[in-house]
Amino acid sequence: MLEVGNRIVMVSGASRGIGRAVVDRLLASGFRVSAGLRDPSRLQESDGLMTHRYDAEDAKSPISWVKATVERWGSVDAVVNAAGINPKVRVSDEGEDELDEMWRVNVKGPLRVIRAALPHLANCGHGRVVSLGSLAGKRVGSNIGYAMTKFAVVALTHGIRREGRAAGIRATVVCPGYVATDMTLNDDEIPRHEMSQPGDIAHLVDTLLKLPNNASVSELLVHCQFEPML
Numbered sequence: 001m002l003e004v005g006n007r008i009v010m011v012s013g014a015s016r017g018i019g020r021a022v023v024d025r026l027l028a029s030g031f032r033v034s035a036g037l038r039d040p041s042r043l044q045e046s047d048g049l050m051t052h053r054y055d056a057e058d059a060k061s062p063i064s065w066v067k068a069t070v071e072r073w074g075s076v077d078a079v080v081n082a083a084g085i086n087p088k089v090r091v092s093d094e095g096e097d098e099l100d101e102m103w104r105v106n107v108k109g110p111l112r113v114i115r116a117a118l119p120h121l122a123n124c125g126h127g128r129v130v131s132l133g134s135l136a137g138k139r140v141g142s143n144i145g146y147a148m149t150k151f152a153v154v155a156l157t158h159g160i161r162r163e164g165r166a167a168g169i170r171a172t173v174v175c176p177g178y179v180a181t182d183m184t185l186n187d188d189e190i191p192r193h194e195m196s197q198p199g200d201i202a203h204l205v206d207t208l209l210k211l212p213n214n215a216s217v218s219e220l221l222v223h224c225q226f227e228p229m230l
Contacts, residue, residue: 004030013083015042017181021198034069056109062116076120078128081110089145106149122167129171176222196224
């Protein structure tokens, strides 16, 4: 396992849900965390935690966030892409506004953060990228638009695995099913107490960031119920 030491991790979507749980877990493990969120005032900074405004729909936002992180701590060792939205989009629906928004937030957002941090991830020799996908990125349910974006996140993860391997960069896409966050408040397929918990997903992210270069996990599927095809 890699030593935590003073490793710097950037976490998007840090104000709520899985992203917030990841921030709390990584701080408890001894990482230094740069939290990206639309309203930085929602988290209180500390010696190990800095906050910075991050808007997944703003192409310049990741650049300023990475710059501020490096100015404070000198490097970036890992990126955790946890920001995401899931408005329901079906093939038969008219219009593309919600699909376009999901594409900007769920796909272009992670891509832009990775691109901005890439030189620093390569420089450290053990750069890590963990992106929150979904089981919707492995099979398709009723929300076709969300599935489309999460399939793309899986592809993005495999892309960085290929491009960054020689520089020591390792990437994982974590694909949970139902997780008990505000994004699933209106889902009634299974009871909330049977859904995966954000803290458990955060524990997995923590473990992935500590794995050595020769124990890389490309995809991690997390089930809260039995799915025979996965």
